[in-house]
């Protein structure tokens with residue numbers, strides 16, 4: 879799961895309208911990358927056989943409306959779930975594959 883640069887989840891674009899990762903270029907991709915992580919990097923969600931999965935993640939430096947790159951900046955931020963496991967080190971997205979779920983970060 880990643881934070882993407884724009885709060886736009888148009889399904890007819892395959893969620894590519896959410897653009898690249900939030901803060902792309904500010905640190906390499908991957909939580910395991912010594913030159914990372916990027917500001918958009920989050921963890922993997924592991925889903926059980928019954929279809930239930932859960933992710934709890936604390937992203938240091940991510941703020942809704944403060945800091946050097948707020949999530950609610952002029953074009954907002956999307957949360958995107960990819961189809962495959964992110965290896966958390968290879969570029970540009972850890973082999974995470976297609977975008978399958980997209981949601982917009984909002985306060986209300």
Ligand SMILES: [Cu+2]
Nearest residue numbers: 880958960971
């Ligand atoms: Cu992504």
